[in-house]
Amino acid sequence: MKHLLYLKDLNQETINQILDTADNFLDHENQPFGSxxxxxxxxxxxxxxxxxxxxxxxxxxxxxxxxxxxxxxxxxxxxxxxxxxxxxxxxxxxxxxxxxxxxxxxxxxxxxxxxxxxxxxxxxxxxxxSHISHPTQGLLDLVTIKRNKKSFTNIKVAILGDISHSRVTRSLYEGLQIMNTGKIILISPIEYKPDMSIFKSAAYTDNINQGLKNADVVVTLR
CATH class of the missing domain: 3.40.50.1370 (Aspartate/ornithine carbamoyltransferase)
Structure with missing residues (x-):
């Protein structure tokens, strides 16, 4: 991998390699064991x-x-x-x-x-x-999810906050898509509703209670 600019440029194998390496570091108290x-x-x-x-x-x-x-x-x-x-x-x-x-x-x-x-x-x-991409934050969120939920395929991930201006949301969504996440729902006040053509496989609601129902992971934005 020559550059890391957008998670959408990666495939599932590459992301898994990155997550496994991060797991190794975390298991050795954040030390780059072997590297x-x-x-x-x-x-x-x-x-x-x-x-x-x-x-x-x-x-x-x-x-x-x-x-x-x-x-x-x-x-x-x-x-x-x-x-x-x-x-x-x-x-x-x-x-x-x-x-x-x-x-x-x-x-x-x-x-x-x-x-x-x-x-x-x-x-x-x-x-x-800009508001377009933050790939390392996306990877950090993926590591956290994997360490706590083990699998992406059968979980519901809710992302809550100012979605329309959030580069974190864009990168996390790209990563969740590649990892075949079961369900992704975006929650925000209607004035912060994002362009859903960017998040084609996600659902949207401005109702917090509805959006958080049965969520396995909740990501909150500043």
């Missing part, structure tokens, strides 16, 4: 151009546990304040030998532009793209 130095002599750049505490910190911790060096760059302390584009920033860092980039950006479609500009040996991970 301690997989990123040794590599440098990863965290480029976060939206606020983040948990996502940015966990990427830094995980990367260091795998042996990588990590640099953190945000909007306020980068040359973007002087008009440098994100692609120019990445190209500059590539020239310094950095080949792994974790990027959070509020601009939709930015990753397609980046992919057309980077070197062949460069790898991208989305840490959040």
């Amino acid at each position: 301690e130095n997989i990123l040794e002599h590599k440098t990863l750049a965290n480029l976060f151009f939206e606020p983040s505490t948990r996502t940015r910190s966990t990427f830094e911790i995980a990367s260091k546990k795998l042996g990588a060096d990590v640099i953190n760059i945000d909007e306020e302390h980068s040359s973007r304040t002087k008009g440098e584009t994100l692609i120019d920033t990445i190209k500059t860092l590539e020239a310094m030998g950095i080949s792994y980039f974790v990027i959070r950006n509020k601009q939709g479609g930015i990753f397609k532009k980046i992919i057309n500009s980077i070197e062949k040996g460069t790898h991208l991970i989305s840490a959040g793209e």
